[in-house]
Amino acid sequence: MFRIVRVETLAPGIRRLQIEAPRIARKQKPGQFVIVRVYEEGERIPLTIEKSDPQRGTIDIVVQSVGKTTHLLNRLETGDAILDVVGPLGQPSEIEKFGTVVTIGGGVGTAMAYPTAAALKQAGNFVICIVGARDRERVILEREMRSVSDELMITTDDGSYGSKGLVTERLQEIIERGTHIDRVLAVGPILMMKAVADLTRARGIPTIVSLNPIMLDGTGMCGGCRVLVDGKSQFACVDGPEFDAHGVDFDTLLRRNAMYREAEKKSMDQCYQEMESHGR
């Protein structure tokens, strides 16, 4: 059992859970993630590690309510426990002094982008961060991102905060104003990452994306998280989750991530019904 020691709401439907996981806290590096199973009948799902505290033995995960498991996770409180947490999984982000790096976080992807941005900053890069969200309420980790950025741009779909528009529009601006970009890291919805890849491909800017396919064991044992990169099958759990954006087949990833849509809906509906019948 992994005890939750702190809970914080970052935005509607997005929370940060601090969990006692001393082994993971000691080993976690930016770019890595965990897999959790909340209760005995639960599924295994991958979640972002935002940061860890090796001394206290805790990790902070950021959870957006999307399906049944994330909804239930976001109903847990301090003192509750998660049945299984395993990690840190995946290859850590490549951290070196590249020069000028643009780090893009879309929605909850910001939580995955943040630790890498911080490490890139520490490695001596000039770090420009773009944080995108649907609206003002859903902008997360602004303070954290600001603290590791030489320049921070916030953009919302409805223009309620920062500038109005997509993260790719901000990236385009940076390119057009003549800033030389050595590397881009984009983490967020698949369509966002695809749009970033399309934009930078034409300009030959090395671009990394962190992929979020459906996962099961997370140890390279099942191959369920396979993604096509440069026409070759790669396992996101052990070979990734970060890949060269220009080689990723995003359409296949989108399609594979929709594989269980009906089942997910059924699970969610049932979950809502149970919540209602419990009068919550």
Next chain:
Amino acid sequence: MADRAECPPASLPLRERMKIPRQHMPEQPAIERAANFSEVNLGYSEELALQEALRCLDCRKPLCMQNCPVGVKVQEFVDLIVAGDFLGAAAKIREDNVLPAITGRVCPQEDHCEGSCVLAKKGESLGIGYLERFVADYEQRMGVFHVPAVPPTGKKVAVVGSGPSGLTVAGDLVQRGHQVRVLEALHELGGVLAYGIPEFRLPRNIIKQQIDYLRATGIEFETNVIVGKTVTIDELMQEEGYDAVFIGTGAGAPLFMNIPGEQLNGVYSANEFLTRINLMKAYKFPEYDQPIVDIRGKDVAVIGGGNTALDAIRTALRLGARKAYVLYRRSEAEMPARAEEIRHARQEGIDFRLLTNPTEFLSNGEGWLSGVRCVRMQLGEPDASGRRRPVPINGSEFDLPLSVAVISVGTSANPVIQSTTPGLATDKRGYIQADPITQRTSCKGVFAGGDIVTGSATVILAMGAGRRAAKSIHEYLTTGEW
């Protein structure tokens, strides 16, 4: 034995013994079991076990024991059955095999003890596996735990992986007084026994009971630890104070075929398909949350001819598949699956399409699998494996409509530990190099065995490696010599 059944006298003359036919294993009727996940084989009654045990001829040089990878004293335990001492028989097996209820179900005895039984020369071999299962189940029913009292040595051993080799190492070492902790990557113990082998061949409660037994002997278990990620081998030895480490992580990584369409929705590796069902209980969705593609009324094929392939397709049948095919590129003679599994699968209605090789998965135009293109094969000259090489027949391509395909063409070495353990030697395919007798690796104090050394093999071969490793670890811990 209070509840001992009336049995023929043990002194039955040899001639009479030889007249007894091999006792048939009671099975759940094929038509019923094809629709449920309950065990296929139902187990011997005491009467059947006694009858079967009497068939043993007590050979002077019993080859059965010699050919057992863990060296079970077959004749001795069978004699104890004849004497009606079933618990004694179980204890006798446990001297060499810490998982008797599991090997009694899934070990390919025909390749080992039963394959070398003298009875097999003129008729059918002694049902050693069935007898092993009988006494192991009897022991479980009686709830007897023999926890041997051994003085602690003060030495600590970490065992990486709770599959057959790891459990064997742990069971053997704890009996020699060492402190043993087993680290498992998944949330459940048992390794391939838990995620790979279906309920209808190996019920989960049997695995749990066997592991509970080991826990009662003092072994500690920790789940959710991926050695190489959560903690490294070096950290276990230098920071956590382990005197030796055994790596028994299994072969792990699934092989795909590298043919077009493998990314289509509805195409699974056998590992993923079976893990969703066996470990995550997707067949109980939505009571359990992990889903699997709805197979009811659909056509499903597995590609491959091993036990895992048959486990997958028989599982698909139980999930309600309309048609369930095995596509295998060689002929039945070359199939690596156990004869008993092939027989069971046929009885249940699995359609074997032999000498058939998939060349492409076909899409329905919306990203879902709609079929598989195959080519018919014929057998040519023997290849490196000694089996006749399958060769495509030109112009024989045909399409088979399918909704789900499960690829079960083998596994390769999972690199997580190798890549995080400096100095750990591997072969060119990435498997860990270990001495075949001592199971020692290139790193001092580190031993390895099972599929991560040999490539995918069987439960009993992994256990054999575990036994050798335990012996060798014990020697290392007591002498300090490497």
